[in-house]
Every structure is written in C-alpha cells, then in structure tokens.
Amino acid sequence: xxxxxxxxxxxxxxxxxxxxxxxxxxxxxxxxxxxxxxxxxxxxxxxxxxxxxxxxxxxxxxxxxxxxxxxxxxxxxxxxxxxxxxxxxxxxxxxxxxxxxxxxxxxxxxxxxxxxxxxxxxxxxxxxxxxxxxxxxxxxxxxxxx
Numbered sequence: 001x002x003x004x005x006x007x008x009x010x011x012x013x014x015x016x017x018x019x020x021x022x023x024x025x026x027x028x029x030x031x032x033x034x035x036x037x038x039x040x041x042x043x044x045x046x047x048x049x050x051x052x053x054x055x056x057x058x059x060x061x062x063x064x065x066x067x068x069x070x071x072x073x074x075x076x077x078x079x080x081x082x083x084x085x086x087x088x089x090x091x092x093x094x095x096x097x098x099x100x101x102x103x104x105x106x107x108x109x110x111x112x113x114x115x116x117x118x119x120x121x122x123x124x125x126x127x128x129x130x131x132x133x134x135x136x137x138x139x140x141x142x143x144x145x146x
Contacts, residue, residue, distance in 0.1 A: 003076075004057040019057075020064045029094060030056055036093035049078050050086060058083065059090040 007015065008023065015023050034052040041047065050058065058072055062083075069083040076083070094100045 002051055002053055004053040007057065018064070019060045021060065026056070026060075029100065032097045032099070033090055033093050036089070036096070040089075048086070049082065050076060055086045055090055059087050062087055 007018065008026075010018065012023055015026070019026065021029070030053055033056050037048070037052045037055070048055070054076065058076055061067055062069070062072060069080045069087075073080045073083045078086075
C-alpha cells in the first residue's frame with residue numbers, strides 16, 4: 001500500500017487537518033499531477049522512484065508541516081535532490097493547470113474582497129551575505145605595514 005492510500009482512510013476533517021486540503025481537492029490535484037507526469041514520461045528518461053500520489057503527498061507534507069527536505073528524503077527513501085525536484089515538478093504542474101492559483105493582487109485589493117481574503121507568502125529564501133574576497137579586506141599594501 002502506498003503512503004497516500006493510508007492517508008485516504010482518515011475521515012474528511014482529519015485529512016484536511018493533516019494535509020491542508022480536502023479529499024476532493026487532493027483527487028483533483030492528483031489527476032493534474034498524473035497527467036503532467038505522463039507527459040514527462042512520454043518524452044523519455046528514467047521513471048521516477050515515487051508514484052504520482054506519493055509525489056503529491058510529499059509536496060503537501062512539505063507545504064503543510066514545513067519539514068526539511070532531509071527528513072522527507074529519509075521518510076520516502078529517496079535523495080534530497082529527488083525531494084527538491086519532486087516539489088518543483090508538482091508545483092509547476094499545479095500552477096500550469098491554473099485551477100489552483102491564488103487570485104492576483106488587483107483581485108485581492110478590490111472593494112468587494114476588502115477584509116475577506118488574506119494571502120501570506122512563506123517561501124524560504126537564502127540569507128544574503130557579503131562575499132569574502134581580497135578587496136573587501138582592509139585597504140593597504142603590504143609595503144605600507146613595514
């Protein structure tokens with residue numbers, strides 16, 4: 001039994017609490033991911049280690065629980081790079097489908113939606129730090145030190 005089949009045995013409220021989406025939405029997402037996966041496989045290449053359901057399940061866990069890719073890789077028995085690639089592929093498939101997009105900024109700021117919609121961007125971004133090189137050190141020549 002695949003991991004996501006076990007999750008479907010939960011009732012609707014527990015499933016929504018665990019994964020952030022209802023079972024009906026999960027099945028819609030699964031059909032979109034399956035179609036995108038089959039299109040990629042028609043082009044050739046290696047078959048993915050995870051099924052379409054497990055790929056979606058992994059992505060939902062990443063979004064909902066803020067788990068690290070290392071922990072997901074350990075749980076699913078794949079490499080960290082596979083987890084990263086899987087999340088990217090699932091996100092792209094869902095965005096390209098168009099049914100799972102948030103409304104744009106203008107729609108959120110319209111008067112009829114005032115105070116009813118809240119969107120939060122919680123994406124991770126690396127910390128920008130200055131590069132260490134010779135020029136960023138203390139200016140001066142070695143001959144000046146003598």
